[in-house]
Each structure stands twice: as C-alpha cells, then as structure tokens.
C-alpha cells in the first residue's frame with residue numbers, strides 16, 4: 270500500500286502561512302528560498318559543488334550500508350544523463366525508509382552523519398552539516414529522490430521504496446511506492462534526479478557532469494561510473510545502447526605501486542603536470558599517519574613572491590575539497606604546492622576550505638617540519654638540485670632563517686649575497702677577511718652609493734637592502750660575533766676617504782663654498798676628498814637619524830683606524846652630502862673655472878648625476894635642474910667658441 274504526504278519542509282514561505290499564534294515555544298519558520306539563496310551566494314563559490322554534494326551523499330550511503338554489515342551489492346555510483354536533459358545519480362547505498370526520508374530530507378540541518386553526543390561529524394562520513402542536498406537547488410527547481418532502504422521494514426520484510434520530491438519554494442511530497450515500481454531502484458540504494466532550469470542547463474549537461482565528477486571524485490574509494498549514450502543518431506530514447514565509463518578507482522597517485530623509484534618519480538612528475546600545470550623542480554613525500562594524511566609537496570620550478578597565496582590541492586577522505594586551499598603550510602613554505610589526502614582535517618561548511626582548529630594547526634607545523642627537513646638535507650649537499658633551488662627560491666631560505674637558527678647557519682654558508690667583492694656567501698667573505706670587520710648596508714640605494722668607493726678601498730660591504738636581508742644580517746651578526754659584521758653608516762665612507770692637502774684646500778676654499786651655496790636648495794653639503802676610482806666625480810651620501818649615535822658607540826668599542834676615524838665625526842648640518850673627488854679631472858676643472866655660473870651649473874649636474882648613480886629615479890625637479898645646468902653650460906661653451914673648452918693651465922696639463 271502506498272501513502273502520500275504533501276507538506277511544507279518547515280518552510281511555509283511568507284505567503285502560504287496560516288494565521289498563527291505566536292505562542293511561547295513556537296518553532297522558527299524557515300524561508301527555503303532565502304536559505305538556498307544564502308547558500309548559493311554566500312556559502313558556495315559556484316553551483317558546481319552540487320555534484321560534489323550528490324557524490325558525497327552516495328559515498329556516505331555506501332559507507333552506511335557497509336556499517337550495517339550488508340556488503341552484498343557493489344559499492345557503486347552511476348551518473349546517467351536523463352532523456353530530454355537532466356541528471357540521475359544512482360548509488361547502491363543504505364537507502365532511506367519513509368520515516369528517515371521525512372526526518373532527514375525535509376529538515377534543514379538534520380543529518381544522519383553526526384555524532385549525537387559530540388555534536389560533530391562522524392569520522393567515517395564525508396558529510397555532517399545536513400545542508401548539502403540543498404545545493405542541488407542551485408541548478409534545479411526540484412529534487413527527486415527515489416530510494417529503497419537496505420533496512421528491513423518494521424514487519425521484518427523488505428522496506429517499501431519511497432519517492433520524495435522537494436521543491437525550492439519549500440514544499441515537498443513523500444510517496445510510498447509499490448515494491449516493484451519501475452521508478453525505484455531494484456536493489457537497495459537511492460536515485461536522485463535533477464532537471465535543469467533554463468539558466469542552468471550547462472551545469473547538468475553530460476560533458477560538464479563528467480568533468481566535475483572527474484575533478485571531485487577521481488580518487489573516491491567507490492566505483493564511479495558515467496553512462497554514455499553510444500554515438501548513434503538513430504539510437505535515442507530509453508532503449509538506446511549505453512556504455513559505462515569509469516571515472517574513479519584510481520589509487521592515490523603517491524601510493525600507487527611502480528616497478529622502480531625512477532618510474533614513480535616520472536609518474537608523480539607527470540601527475541603534477543596534469544593536475545597542477547607545472548613540471549616540479551623537486552618532490553617531497555609527505556606522510557602524517559596520525560592525521561591520516563599522505564601526499565606530496567611539489568617544489569615550484571620558478572620563483573614566486575613570498576606574499577603569493579599558496580594553492581594546494583586537498584582531498585578529504587579522497588573527495589576533492591579544493592584545488593586552491595591555502596593555510597596548509599607555514600608562510601615561509603611559499604615555494605611548494607601540495608597534493609594531499611587527509612582523513613581527520615575538518616572542512617568548513619562550504620567544503621571549500623579547512624576549518625582552523627588545533628588539528629589543522631598541528632598538521633601545519635608537522636608538514637612544515639617535513640618540508641624544512643627536506644630543505645636542510647638538500648642544502649647540506651652541493652648538488653645541482655641544491656644550486657637550482659637556491660637560484661630559484663633563496664627567498665624562502667632567507668624567510669625561514671629569520672626565525673630558525675639551524676637554517677640561519679645554513680643560510681650563512683650557502684646563501685649568495687651581493688658584496689663589494691662580487692656575489693658570495695657570508696662565510697666566504699668572513700674567511701677572506703679574518704681580521705677585518707664586515708659591513709652591510711640596509712638599503713640597496715646605500716649600497717649603490719658606496720660600493721664603488723668601498724670596493725676601491727678594499728672594504729668588504731654586503732648589500733643588505735633586499736627583502737629579509739637587513740634583518741637576516743642582524744641575526745647573523747649576533748650569531749657569528751667573530752665575523753664582526755655590522756651595519757655601515759653612509760658617513761663611514763666619507764670619513765675614510767683621504768682628505769685633500771691643506772694647501773689645496775685653501776686654494777679651492779672659495780670655489781668650494783660657492784658650490785656648497787649652489788646646492789643649498791637641495792639640502793646638500795659639498796665636501797672635497799680624493800678617492801678611487803678617479804673616474805667617479807662625486808658620490809652622494811645620506812645621513813640618517815641614528816647614524817651618529819651608532820657611530821659613536823661603535824667607535825668606542827673598536828680600536829682600529831676605521832673606528833678612530835668614525836669617532837672624529839661631527840654632526841653634519843644637512844641631510845645630504847655630495848663628496849667631490851679631487852682626483853677627478855671634471856671636478857678639478859670645475860673648481861678652477863673662473864665663471865661662477867658655470868661652477869654652480871656644474872655642481873648641480875654633478876649632484877643630479879650622483880642621485881641617478883645611487884639608483885634613484887629622476888624626479889621632475891631633478892630633471893629641471895639638469896636641463897637648466899646643461900643649457901647654461903652649453904650657452905657658455907658656444908659663446909667661448911670652438912676649442913675654448915680645451916684650454917687648460919700648464920699646471921693642469923701636467924697632471
């Protein structure tokens with residue numbers, strides 16, 4: 270005997286509600302359309318997840334049937350296109366009785382998969398929230414579920430099949446069917462049928478369904494099949510010949526057996542190319558038995574910015590959670606992309622990310638430890654892989670060394686730095702200067718300014734201006750005190766440059782004062798020194814806050830010439846200092862020029878050139894300064910006539 274229930278799924282909607290008393294203890298009413306809209310717009314990132322939810326319900330139903338001890342039927346989910354458009358998902362799971370269908374399908378948030386006492390999802394099931402089925406309303410106005418329960422009826426015989434139809438307006442109907450109703454599955458299990466709306470046809474089209482099923486379900490531990498109509502135009506209709514194509518059943522790629530380790534390497538590299546779209550530089554096997562987690566971390570073949578969000582491909586109980594899951598590894602591990610399967614991590618309700626709980630935190634630490642171990646072991650070798658890794662991902666080593674002493678030791682030994690002695694490691698530089706102090710700049714600009722001069726003086730200076738490096742060098746300085754590594758102040762250099770003879774100083778005092786006045790507006794002092802390389806006419810130095818305190822403190826603790834010179838510094842009056850090189854011909858010509866305008870224009874163009882040499886972009890004011898200076902110099906040169914600029918005093922000619 271069959272009976273029919275027509276009800277509203279706790280969701281009468283604003284219109285169909287009978288007059289009611291707001292009695293104390295009255296139940297909430299749910300507007301189903303509102304809930305579906307909420308799911309579609311705010312919970313799920315795309316309607317595509319409807320298929321994942323259906324597959325998940327099928328897998329869980331098969332698990333529940335196994336738990337009954339009923340393992341007679343095949344563990345199988347079949348996807349079938351419906352004639353005239355639409356999709357049928359048939360599972361050989363536990364099925365639903367009429368009472369269960371009432372309770373579970375018509376109550377939002379009710380799930381058979383929760384642990385009653387703990388209130389959390391039971392570990393053997395994928396689902397837990399009791400909302401997944403509603404996602405089908407994103408692609409269809411009606412969900413039909415026909416089911417035959419594997420449980421015996423109350424009378425002891427086989428349970429009658431049932432048909433439940435739920436509509437997105439909140440109404441549903443539940444009908445008991447005759448035992449041999451052709452609409453119902455012949456064996457225990459359930460069939461879900463969806464028919465598309467006009468705007469959702471593509472979501473239920475066979476090619477979309479296959480692509481989604483492969484993406485979400487290719488690693489599922491059940492047989493996932495898709496029925497395809499054979500390509501025969503005459504063969505349409507229910508009796509047309511069909512073929513079944515298998516979409517799942519693959520072993521986890523990193524667990525699959527291979528004849529040799531090299532074959533495994535090749536297979537896993539090919540898997541990365543297929544699923545992640547790159548050929549990895551290296552592979553790190555991941556294994557955390559306690560979290561039921563296994564997988565691989567692939568090292569990216571090209572550098573990425575440390576701020577890039579890592580996108581990992583994560584399976585939970587072999588169902589794809591997402592291909593862009595972040596927060597799975599510590600931030601310094603931005604150079605790997607993982608593919609992994611875990612059984613105890615919890616999904617968020619949308620099943621598109623991981624729930625941030627202690628298990629996730631512990632997993633992140635443990636995975637980070639495995640990647641770190643690989644990194645330390647790889648960098649301990651002088652292999653081609655170690656070199657390529659450093660070339661590509663040295664930033665990761667720098668980032669990790671900021672908080673990790675063992676990595677800091679490795680970093681000091683293997684990381685290349687730009688130095689005045691070329692590119693090299695800090696350990697090499699320290700070895701080359703066993704007694705001297707090692708200096709580092711904290712900005713690239715500062716390094717550019719002083720490197721040519723420091724190099725000519727044989728001063729070892731490291732460029733600490735790149736990402737992480739200033740902080741890293743500070744840590745290296747503290748960890749290897751014997752290296753006497755310290756930040757350089759720009760003024761250091763100007764003070765080790767040789768001063769000019771007192772006589773010469775007297776000779777050019779007026780000219781120098783005029784140059785100094787010419788750069789007054791730029792907030793720049795002018796001083797004269799002799800230094801190598803003599804091709805460099807001028808160098809621009811900055812005095813930053815704190816330089817003087819640091820210099821004084823340092824001078825007090827050092828006893829070499831360098832320290833003595835630093836100790837003699839008096840505070841400069843302007844923030845910038847243009848150090849002219851008295852060994853440079855242009856500078857000498859300029860100082861000798863009798864024309865005050867020429868001297869001022871020359872000083873300004875030397876200033877702008879020095880700004881450019883320090884790596885700064887030319888600002889409009891600087892460009893205008895350069896232009897004005899050049900026009901004046903040109904005008905003077907033209908007025909003087911041909912050959913005038915070659916005039917030199919006999920004294921200058923001799924140099």
Ligand SMILES: Nc1ncnc2c1ncn2[C@@H]1O[C@H](COP(=O)(O)OP(=O)(O)OP(=O)(O)O)[C@@H](O)[C@H]1O
Nearest residue numbers: 326330373380381382396397398399400401402459
């Ligand atoms: N194919 C099916 N076979 C048997 N029972 C089903 C099937 N589909 C749904 N159910 C029952 O309906 C309940 C609600 O399903 P729904 O997909 O909404 O939530 P869930 O799977 O429990 O949790 P989640 O929201 O995490 O997916 C399930 O707990 C299950 O008992």
